[in-house]
């Protein structure tokens with residue numbers, strides 16, 4: 001048991017997770033895109049690819065990186081087909097989150113063994129090709145909800161909670177967790 005446990009920890013430390021947001025927007029939803037970026041960054045992904053986004057998404061992220069550290073990147077404008085193709089070329093497993101997929105809890109042991117992942121989330125409409133190209137089509141409940149929620153739960157389950165303990169290098173600000181009020185110090 002102990003050996004299996006330490007192997008899990010070892011894998012989680014070497015894991016590389018990227019996120020891809022697929023799909024055209026029907027309306028401007030910069031807030032959704034910004035939240036996808038913030039959740040990806042806070043919860044252990046190293047970058048997010050968004051084909052269709054305005055520059056202000058990266059502005060917000062630059063400010064968050066400056067204040068709170070780390071080097072999370074949002075890559076805008078790369079066609080999603082190209083992101084998928086390159087991910088596969090470098091041996092990255094493609095995990096597409098969809099309400100129609102296999103329940104996450106059935107796949108999580110297998111997903112935790114993967115070292116390089118591209119987690120794909122959609123917008124209002126996801127092209128059929130994504131379902132065919134994905135190595136895994138996985139659902140977070142078989143009910144419709146939100147790409148932000150699905151991403152957060154999947155990141156958490158795949159990393160077994162390790163992402164909650166993560167710290168970010170070179171931050172200007174640091175929170176001193178407190179039971180009441182806000183305590184923030186400058187580094």
Ligand SMILES: C[S@@+](CC[C@H](N)C(=O)[O-])C[C@H]1O[C@@H](n2cnc3c(N)ncnc32)[C@H](O)[C@@H]1O
Nearest residue numbers: 097098099121122123139140143145146147150
């Ligand atoms: C507005 S929803 C569209 C729902 C879509 N019909 C689907 O395939 O899940 C936008 C995105 O949220 C994510 N999503 C929504 N519900 C989900 C669920 N139960 N499990 C996994 N992902 C979900 C998917 O990535 C989806 O593309």
